[in-house]
Amino acid sequence: MIQKPLHSMKFTSNAMQTELTGKPVVEMRDISKRFGSLRANREVSLAVMGGEIHALVGENGAGKSTLMKILYGHFSPDSGTIRLNGEPVRFRHPREALKAGIGMVHQQLLIFPQLTALENVIVGNEPVHRGFIDRRRALEKVAEIAARFGFNLPMNTNAGQLSFAFRQQIELLRALYRGSKVLILDEPTSLLAPFEVDRFLDLLIALRRTGHTIILISHRLREVFAAADRVSVLRRGKLIHTGFIAGISREEVADLIVNGESRSAVEPQSRLAVAEASVPSDRTERPKDLLVLDNLSADPSGNDIGLESFSLRIAAGEIVGLGGVVGNGLSTLARAIFGMAAIRCGTIHFDGRDFTALSIRDRIDAGIRLLPSNPMEEALLPERSLVDNFLLGSQRSPAFQRCGLLRKEAATVYAARQLEIQKVRYEKVSRPVSSLSGGNQQKVALARVLAGPVRFVVLEQPGRGLDLKARVELGRRVRALSREGVAFLVISHDPEELLTLCDRVGIMYRGRLAGTTTIGEASPELLARWMLGVKNGEHD
Amino acid sequence: MKRNMAADSPRAGASGGDRAWDRLLESVSGPLVACAAALPVCVVISLSAGAGPFDLIAGLWKGAWGSADASAATLGKLTPLLLTGLAVSMAYQARLLNIGCEGQLMLGALASAALASAASAKSLPASLLAPLTLIAGAVIGAAWAYPAVWLKQKRGVHEVITTIFMNTIAIHLCEILVLGPLGDGTAIGRTGEIGDGAVWPPVWQYGAMGLTAAPFFAVVLGFLAHFWLSGTPWGFEVKAAGCNPESARAAGIEVERWQKRMFLLSGALAGLAGALEVVAVHHRFYRAFSPGYGFDGITAAFLANAAPGWVWLSGLLLAGLRAADKWLQLAVGISPSSIYIIQACLLLSVAGQPGIRDGLGRLVSNLRAGGRVQLGEHTRTGEPESRP
Amino acid sequence: MTTLLNLFLLSLAKSTPLLLASFGGLLSELSGVINFAIEGMMLVGAFGAIWTAWATGSPWLGLLGGGFGGLVIGFLHAVVSLKLKANQIVSSIALNLLAAGITGTLLNQVFNVYGTSPAVPKLPGIGETFSGVLGLPARPSSSVGEGLSILVPIALAACIVLWVLLHRSRYGLHLRACGENPGGAEAAGLAVWRVRLSALLAGGFLAGIGGAYLAIGELSQFVEQMTQGRGYLAVAAVILGRWRPAGVTAAALLFGFSEAFSEWLGIQWVQVPSQFFLALPYLLCLLVLLLGLGKRQHPSALGRL
Secondary structure: OOOOOOOHHHHHHHHHHOOOOOOEEEEEEEEEEEEOOEEEEEEEEEEEEOOOEEEEEOOOOOOHHHHHHHHHOOOOOOEEEEEEOOEEEOOOOHHHHHHOOEEEEOOOOOOOOOOEHHHHHHOOOOOEEOOEEOHHHHHHHHHHHHHHHOOOOOOOOEHHHOOHHHHHHHHHHHHHHOOOOEEEEEOOOOOOOHHHHHHHHHHHHHHHHOOOEEEEEOOOHHHHHHHOOEEEEEEOOEEEEEEEHHHOOHHHHHHHHHHOOOOOOOOOHHHHHHHHHOOOOOOOOOOOEEEEEEEEEEOOOOOOOOEEEEEEEEEOOOEEEEEOOOOOOHHHHHHHHHOOOOEEEEEEEEOOEEOOOOOHHHHHHHOEEEEOOOHHHHOOOOOOEHHHHHHOOOOOOOOOEEOOEEOHHHHHHHHHHHHHHOOOOOOOOOOEHHHOOHHHHHHHHHHHHOOOOOOEEEEEOOOOOOOHHHHHHHHHHHHHHHHOOOEEEEEOOOHHHHHHHOOEEEEEEOOEEEEEEEHHHOOHHHHHHHHOOOEOOEOO | OOOOOOOOOOOOOOOOOOOHHHHHHHHHHHHHHHHHHHHHHHHHHHHHOOOOOOHHHHHHHHHHHOOHHHHHHHHHHHHHHHHHHHHHHHHHHOOOOOOOHHHHHHHHHHHHHHHHHOHHHHOOOHHHHHHHHHHHHHHHHHHHHHHHHHHHHHHOOOHHHHHHHHHHHHHHHHHHHHHOOOOOOOOOOEOOOOOHHHOOOOOEOOOOOOEOOHHHHHHHHHHHHHHHHHHOHHHHHHHHHHHOHHHHHHOOOOHHHHHHHHHHHHHHHHHHHHHHHHHHHHOOOEOOOOOOHHHHHHHHHHHOOOOOOOHHHHHHHHHHHHHOHHHHHHHHOOOOOHHHHHHHHHHHHHHOHHHHHHHHHHHHHHHOOOOOOOOHHHOOOOOOOOOO | OHHHHHHHHHHHHHHHHHHHHHHHHHHHHHOOOOOOOHHHHHHHHHHHHHHHHHHHOOHHHHHHHHHHHHHHHHHHHHHHHHHOOOOHHHHHHHHHHHHHHHHHHHHHHHHOOOOEOOOOOOOOEHHHHHHHHHOOOOOOOOOHHHHOEOHHHHHHHHHHHHHHHHHHEHHHHHHHHHHHOHHHHHHOOOOHHHHHHHHHHHHHHHHHHHHHHHHHHHOOOOEOOOOOOHHHHHHHHHHHOOOOHHHHHHHHHHHHHHHHHHHHHHHHOOOOOHHHHHHHHHHHHHHHHHHOOOOOOOOOOOOOO
16 A cells, blocks of 8 residues: 655644634534525534644535535525534625635636636735726736745636646635634635645645634645644535544545544545555466557547647556646546547557547447446436436437337436446436436446447546545446456546556646656655656656 | 527426326416416507507408408418428527518528529429429428528527528528519519429418318428427427537437538428428518518527427417408508517516416415425425526 | 728717727626626616706716616616526516517607607717817817717727726725636625625616617717627627727727728718628727637636525
C-alpha cells in the first residue's frame, strides 16, 4: 500500500498548538431541510470555534453542501436556528451572509468568464470615486491581500482563460476582500493537482494564523487530517460525530462515513475491498494490442486543450489509467477516441482497423464505449423515462423495433431487467431518470454504456458522485470485465483512484503523454513530477 | 404529448402521477390557461373600442362559425394554418425555430402556381400535374429554408434572424417575379390560372364555396407526423437530438443531420401550405398572397406545445380568428389588428407556463399550509429554490 | 463629391434608429436576457411618439412618449421571461406580435384611420436646434447637414456614453456580471432580477426612441408595420459587433450604410425593380453574417436564468 503522509507531522503539531477561543463563532442548532422527499439535513447541530479549521466530512449526498449553503444564505432551513458570535441570525440571501462576514468558495466555482480577474474579485463591493469605479484603489487593495497570502493571480486577464487553481484564487480573494472572517470552502481540492493541494493547505494555515475561521468541506481524509483542528461527520443528513482531529484516527473517521459506526478493531472495508479488487491478474505474455493511438493531434474539445502527437497502446484486458491536471488534454483524449473531437493528424487503430475517421455510431457498434464524467448531461436524457433512457442508443436494434415501429413493451421489459441487475432503486420505469438519486443515475448510465458487445471502455472520472460502496462495486465490475478481455482507459484527476484501479498508469501534460509506468513502479511522487512537466529528469 | 416549451429554464422536478388522465391534464392545462387568460384581454379591447364588453368574443364566434359560409371559410383556413403550425412544430422537435414560414409559403405558392399555369404543364394529365404542383411547392419551400440551417451549423448565425430576413427577401422576390417573368402579363401582379388538372374540386358543399379535401389532408398529415415522432426509431432519435443533443450524440445519433432534415421538412411543409392554397382556394398566385399565415403558424405550434398531434386544434382556433377579422371590422367596428393582440396573449401565456405552473403550485400548497398532510413523494416545500 | 457627402449623411440618418435600437438590445443581452423583441419596441416607440406628439403638440414630448412605449415592451419581456420563465425567444416573438396588434388597433381607435396616421409635428434638424438654442434667427437649411435630425448626433454620442457606463461604472459591472453568471452574481450580493429588469427597461426606452426617430425624426406620421424588420437588423448588429459597444456601433453604421446605399442605387438604376433595393439591405446583412468573421463570444449566461 502506498503510504505518504503529506507533511502530516508538521501540520498536526500546529493543530495541537492552536488556541481556540472557547466560544463558538458559528452555532447551528437543529437545522432541518428537505427537498421534496429528500431529507438533506436532519436536526443537525454544529458548533464552529473561532480561529479553527473545522472539517465537515461525509459521502456525497450526506448533506454537507446543503448545510453550508443554508449558513451562507442560499437556502433557508425548514427549522432550526443559527447564531453568529452569539447573536441569532437569519440569512435570506448571500448578500446578508456576506455583510455579516461569512464568505464561501463554492464547489462549482462562481466566476464571470468574460470579466477580468480584478473585476471578478470586486463585483458587488467596488470602490467608487466620483460616481465611477476607482480601479486604482481596487487594484491596490486586492494586490495587497494577494501579496499577504502568496496569491499570484494575473489581475487583468479574463477569468475564463485562467486555470482552475487561479479561478479558485479569485473566489478566495473575493471573500477576503469583503473582509470575511468565516470562510466556507466546499471541496476546494477535488480538482487540484497534488502540488497545488500542498500550496492550498499552506494557505489555509496562513489564513488561520491571521485569525480567520475556516469550515472545510472535503471527502479527502488525507488532507483533512493534515490541516484540520476538529472534524464533524455527516451521514445521510445526520451529524454522527464531532470532535478534535487529534482524538480520532483516519480509519475510524472512514468507518463513520461509510458505516455510521466506528469499529477501530476491524480493518475498514474500504481499503481492503479496493486492495482486493486491485490485485492484477497474472499475465505471462502481453496480449495483442487492441487500441493503438499513433501521433495523434486533435483540436481542443470544450474547455480542454488539444492533443499533441499523443501515442498510446492498450492491450485487450488491460486497465490503463491516465491522470493529469485539469485542462491538460484528458477530456479531449477521451472524446477523440470516441469520435467527438476533431483530429488534425495521426491515427487511431482499433483491432487492426483504422478508426480515425469513423462515426460515433460505428465505434459504438465496434465495441468502443464512453462513460462521461457528467452522465446526466452527457449520457442520459434527464426528463425522459427510464425506458427511453435504456432505449437510447439501441433504438434501431432489431430487439426494439419491427418494420420501422418501436416496440415499447420489449424496451420496458429490458429496462426493468437491467434495473434489477444493477440493483437500482426506482419507483416505476415510466418515471423520468431525474427522479433517481445521483448514485442510481450513475448506475443507469453505466448499465446503458455497457450494454451490448463491449470491447473497450473509456471511463471518465468514474468515482465522482459515487459513495464508497458503489466505487468498490465499480472496481469489481471493471476487474471482472477485464478478465473477460475488455480493455479500459480510466481517466481521472485523482491519482489515488488511478493507483487503486489500474494495471498501468500514465500522466498527461499539455496534451502529450508525460510518461507511463506499471502499477508496481508507480508512486505519487513520480506522478506528481510528471504532472509538473518534469520528464525523466528534464524540465519541459 | 411532451412539454418542450421551457427549453431555456430548469424544471423544479417531476410531479404528478403517470396515469394517462394526469398526463393529458398536464399537457392541456397550459393551453387552457392561455385561452382563459386571453378572454379578459378580449373584454378590454372590446370596451376600449367603444363596444360592449363581450362584443369582441361574440364577433369572433359569429365571424368564424356563425354561418355556413363562415364555417367553410374557417375550415378552409385550417389547411395553411395547420401546415405552418406543423412546420414550426417539426423544426422545434430539433429545437430550431423556423420563423420563415411566411416566405417559404409564398415562394412555394408562387412556384406551384407558375408550374401549373405554364402552357406546357397544362397539357399534362391530372394524375401527374396535381402531385407535381404540390411537390414543386414543397421543394421550393425546403430550398428557401436551407440557408438558415446552413448558416446556423456552419457559422453559428441564429436561425431566427436568417429566416426573418429571408421572409422579407422572399416577399420582395415574389413581387418582382409576379410583376415580371412569372406573371400573366397584366399589371395586376398575378400568375395565370392553373390548369384544371391541378385544381382540387370541392368535395363537400358547405355554404356558397364548398370545401375541398385540403383541410382533411392537412389533418391526416398532422397525425402522420405525430405517429412518426412517437412510434418510430427515427422519431425517437429526433426528439433525443432536440432535448439533449450531447447525450444523443454520445449515443451515436447524428444530431446535426437530424437538425438539417427537420428544418428542411419544416420548409417543405410551409411550401406545401402555399401550394395547397393555390390548388384548393385561389387557383393562382397574386401579390400579398398570405395574410400572415406564416406567423400564425408560430402561435399554432406553441399553443399546441409544439406537439404535432395537437396542432389541428390550435390551428382550428387560429383559423377561426383569421376568418373572423373582416366581420370584426365591418360588423363590430374593431380593428382586425386586435387579432394579433389576442394571438400574442395566447403565445405569452403558453410561453410563460413554467412560471404560471410554479405560481399556481405555490398558491395551492399555501392554501393547504395549515395542518398539511404528508403526501410522501408529492410533498412540495413551496419554496422556489432548486435542488442542491 | 456632393454625391458622396449626401450618401454619407444619408447613411448617418439611416443608421440612427439602428444605433439606438442596437444599444438597447446590447444592454438587455449583456445582462443575460435574449432580446429579439427590439422590433416590437421600435414599433411601439414609433406609435407612442406619434400619439404623444399629436396629443401635446410637442415633438420632444413625443420622443419621450416613444421611449416610454418601448419601455413598456421591455417591462413585459422582463416579466414573462424572468418571472414566468418563458423561452426568451418565443416571448420576444410574441411581443413583436403584440406590438403589431396594439399599434394597429390603437391607430384605428385614436385616429379613426387604417394604415397611416395624420401628420404630427416632427423633431427639428440639427441646424434648427442650434439656432433655436442660441436664439439666432432661423436660417433656411441651405447645407444638407442642417437638415439632419437632431437625434443623429445624439445617437453617435450614445455610443461613448454606453461604453463608459458599461466599463467604468458600478452599474455596468453589475450588468455584465449578471450576464456572465447570475448564480455568481446572486452569491456576490447582487439582485439579479432588478438589474436585468432595469437593463430591459433602459433597453426598451432606447429602442423606443429609435423607433420614434422613424416616425417623428424623418417622416412625421406613423405607418403600420413601419419598422420593416429594422429591429432584427439591430439584433444582427449586436451579434456582429460581438456584444461590445464599439463593434455594435460599427455594425449598425454598416447596416445603415447598406440601407442608404440601396436607396441611392435604386435612384441610379431605375430599370431594376424597386423591390430589389428594398430587399438589398437584408441580403447584404446575410452576406456579412455569412463571412462569419471570427468567433463570436456572447455573454456566458445569455438566456440562462
